[in-house]
Amino acid sequence: MNSSNRDPDVALIDMESCEHVLAAPACLSARETQCWRQFRHHRRQREWLAGRLAAKALFWQRLERSNAADSSESHQVQQLTPSTLAALPMKELHQIEILAPERGKAPQLFWKGSPVKGGLSVAHAGGLVCVGINPTGEIGIDVETCELREAAYYRSSFAESEHRWAQQLGGSDQNRKIFGYTLLWAFKESLFKTGRLPQPSMGAADTIIVDLPDLINDQHSDWSQPNTVTLLPVQLRSNSLPQHRHVRAAYCFNGQCVITIIYLCV
Structure with a gap:
């Protein structure tokens, strides 16, 4: 594969709009x-299949x-529409397998029976399924x-410093506080899925703080359009993040759901 194509690929499926493809x-x-x-x-069958x-x-x-030349943009989530999914060569896709080594473990990507180098992550909530592949x-x-x-x-889920961050973000606006806590929890889950955080529920054992010039902007993206969604890059501070590896993080928000991504680069 083209070695210049180093950014993760991220895709989103709205299960309701893709109902017939997931049948x-x-x-x-x-x-x-x-x-x-x-x-x-x-429901679980559809979520699993969509992922x-x-x-x-x-x-x-x-x-x-x-x-080909890499024309992809970093920090973009591709919206997989029903027409895009229906056009895929389904029989050819049998050569691509996503299998967990054992129950409860993260799935792994295989091509023609051989494991693919890199990482894979799958998440679903609120009728959405999001997948990321990091080569x-x-x-x-x-x-x-x-x-x-x-x-x-x-x-039980947040350290004192995280409480202060969420309270500062929200101020007197309860919805912004909820957004802040949801964002922090989503980043904890993302970090857990990289294998860098033992348990996301151990809030006092690890702290995640989002560094931005003017706190975070809970601007909404329209995920209903058959296009791409821009992920907003952020800087994270956490004891669990490796010091010798370049770590990138980003998020997007549509007013109802938050998507977070953390990935490690060579």
Whole structure:
């Protein structure tokens, strides 16, 4: 593949708009189909299938442009529309497999039976499925719905410095406070998925602070358009982030859900 293409590929599927494409597991290999059938609930089947289809679409696109100049932009989330997904060569996608080494472990990408170098992350919430593939190292993707939660959640999930950050961000605006806490939690989940944070629920054991010139801007993006969504880059501070590796982080927000990404570069 083209060595210049170093940024992760990130894609988003709105499951409601892609309902008919997710009706049957046409893109799955025999081993994947066996895993898919183990889910008893239709919703979990669709989420699992959507994650695999998005990952396969991203990897297939990377294969197709491997001999071309890299025209992709960093920090973009590609919206996978029903027409884009329906146009994929489903039988060819059987050669791309996303399999977990064991139950509960992160999925791994395989091409023609061989593991693909790099990292893969899948997340879903609020009817959305987001997938990221990083060819140079670990990656963590998370999707979270902004909503008020029980008081015990805030006490157990965040360190004192994180509480101060969220309170400073929100001020007297309760919705901005909820957004701030949701963003911090999503970054914790993203960091956990890179393998750098033992447990995201151990709020006092690790602290994530988002560094921006003027705090964070909870500007909304329109994810309903069949285009790309811009991820806003941020600087993170955390004891769990490696000091010898270049770490990048970004997020986007549509007024209801937050998507966060953390990835490590060579």
